[in-house]
Amino acid sequence: MSDLSRFNTNALRKEVLQRMKMDEVPTYSLVAELARREEVQREAVGTTTKRRQFLRFCADQYGLTVAQLTGKPKHRAVAWPRLVSMVVARSALKLSGQEAAILFNRSDHSSYFHARDAVQSRLELRQEAIDLEHKWNTRNQKKK
Numbered sequence: 001m002s003d004l005s006r007f008n009t010n011a012l013r014k015e016v017l018q019r020m021k022m023d024e025v026p027t028y029s030l031v032a033e034l035a036r037r038e039e040v041q042r043e044a045v046g047t048t049t050k051r052r053q054f055l056r057f058c059a060d061q062y063g064l065t066v067a068q069l070t071g072k073p074k075h076r077a078v079a080w081p082r083l084v085s086m087v088v089a090r091s092a093l094k095l096s097g098q099e100a101a102i103l104f105n106r107s108d109h110s111s112y113f114h115a116r117d118a119v120q121s122r123l124e125l126r127q128e129a130i131d132l133e134h135k136w137n138t139r140n141q142k143k144k
Contacts, residue, residue, distance in 0.1 A: 051103060054093055057136060058085040070105045083115040084125055088133045090116075 016031060059069045062081035069082055082104055090100040090112065097112035106112070119125045 051089075051093060054089060054136065055085075055103070057139065058088070058132065061132060061135065070103075080125060083118050084129045084132060086112055086115040087119045087129050088136065092133055092136050 055066045055069060058081065059066045062069070062085075064078065064081060068078055069085060071078070073079070086100050086104050086106075089095060089103055090097060093100075093103075095103065096109070097116075098109040101107070101109055101111040101115075104111075119129050
């Protein structure tokens with residue numbers, strides 16, 4: 001499996017398709033790993049209404065779009081809100097680290113751990129996370 005760990009899901013999918021185009025039979029481990037990763041993504045990104053609402057809520061709080069919040073940009077204006085939102089998503093939505101990372105279109109659980117460490121090490125981000133979670137919880141209590 002360690003050989004496959006270097007592939008993200010899109011690269012893995014391309015590898016399988018490329019081998020099929022060349023009339024090669026992709027190895028079982030390659031296809032099985034692709035199926036496993038896609039299943040995890042479907043479960044996590046099969047974004048329930050609550051998860052979609054959370055993404056919209058976070059994007060609105062920071063004046064971003066959901067596409068920006070879940071996209072690739074790494075500049076501070078987008079990356080810090082994403083880090084804070086990912087940490088809050090785990091606790092507010094009761095997700096695993098991997099599910100929180102996948103919700104924000106990141107490859108695996110290490111993205112969540114990086115976000116958690118970054119938020120814990122920066123006082124202003126830690127306070128932002130607390131405030132964001134409080135706003136989310138207050139908003140959801142009003143709806144009940």
